[in-house]
Amino acid sequence: MPTPPSLSPLPEIVQSYDWANEFRAFTSFHWLVTGTCFAMMIACCVIGKRSLAKSEDHEYRFRKLIAWSILITQGFIFMRRMVYFDLHDSLPLHLCRLGVFIAAWHLFTLDRRARALTLFWGLGLSSQIFFTPYIKVGYGHLSFWIYWLNHIQIVGVAIYDIVVLGYRPKWRDLRFATIAGVIYALVTIGINVLLGTNYSYLGAGQHDGASIVDKLGPFPQRTIWMMVGAAFIFVVIYSISRVAMYVSTGVLKKPPPRFVGPRQRPDATLCQ
Numbered sequence: 001m002p003t004p005p006s007l008s009p010l011p012e013i014v015q016s017y018d019w020a021n022e023f024r025a026f027t028s029f030h031w032l033v034t035g036t037c038f039a040m041m042i043a044c045c046v047i048g049k050r051s052l053a054k055s056e057d058h059e060y061r062f063r064k065l066i067a068w069s070i071l072i073t074q075g076f077i078f079m080r081r082m083v084y085f086d087l088h089d090s091l092p093l094h095l096c097r098l099g100v101f102i103a104a105w106h107l108f109t110l111d112r113r114a115r116a117l118t119l120f121w122g123l124g125l126s127s128q129i130f131f132t133p134y135i136k137v138g139y140g141h142l143s144f145w146i147y148w149l150n151h152i153q154i155v156g157v158a159i160y161d162i163v164v165l166g167y168r169p170k171w172r173d174l175r176f177a178t179i180a181g182v183i184y185a186l187v188t189i190g191i192n193v194l195l196g197t198n199y200s201y202l203g204a205g206q207h208d209g210a211s212i213v214d215k216l217g218p219f220p221q222r223t224i225w226m227m228v229g230a231a232f233i234f235v236v237i238y239s240i241s242r243v244a245m246y247v248s249t250g251v252l253k254k255p256p257p258r259f260v261g262p263r264q265r266p267d268a269t270l271c272q
Helices: 028-054 056-083 095-109 112-123 126-130 142-163 171-195 212-216 221-251
Strands: none
Touching (some): 028 126, 056 142, 095 126, 095 142, 112 142, 126 142
16 A cells, blocks of 8 residues: 655655754755854854954954854863773864864964964865765764864854955965975874874774765875865965955955954055
8 A cells, every 4th residue: 555645844854864863964954054054154254244343352352252162162072082082083183173273273363374274274174064074963962063063163263264354365375274284184194004093084094974085095095185185175265265356356446355464463464
């Protein structure tokens, strides 16, 4: 006897599994979570813009609030990983786990090196997890919230820097982020080989979940493609920024965006 059609107004994919205990990519729940994450980032940019319109002091206080929230939450997360220590997952070697502390450094100081790393490493590399997430557990698990919080903080700070603080990368920023990325990759590969781990997928060890880099082949061949791919993404980001700036200021004759630099260097302008 054939099964009667469902009378539920919700799509079948919404009801197909328990969101509290399981997460599946490319489902309604995935897009709901991703949309919520970006809505939070946009809200921070709106508040930051309004604060900057009042004064740089107002924006600075709001930016410090975000920075302290990153340090406090990530400090708790780090201590939790030490309590439930797992050699293959608990060390602060994943790019995204370094990225959150770089993002906090960026917000506190507006150091150009931190800004470059947050843009190229954060927006360029960490943002892919919103579209190809490897998390498997649902909202009823703490690791679900940690996973999304980490990436909201990294990518959100990169977007905030562009939208609110007017940061636009220069050639030296691209060069620094690329060289730093190569050094990071080589160091992480060495540690992975010594420990038999797979931090940032730069090793032969196992790691929970799947990632887009799994399509690049086995270790060690994939590490070469990962570094080449990362450098390509960095160049694309830099090129888009330069073309957008040329169109805005050169073709449309609009003024350059307001650039907020370090307080210790009031002469730090966009045109240096």
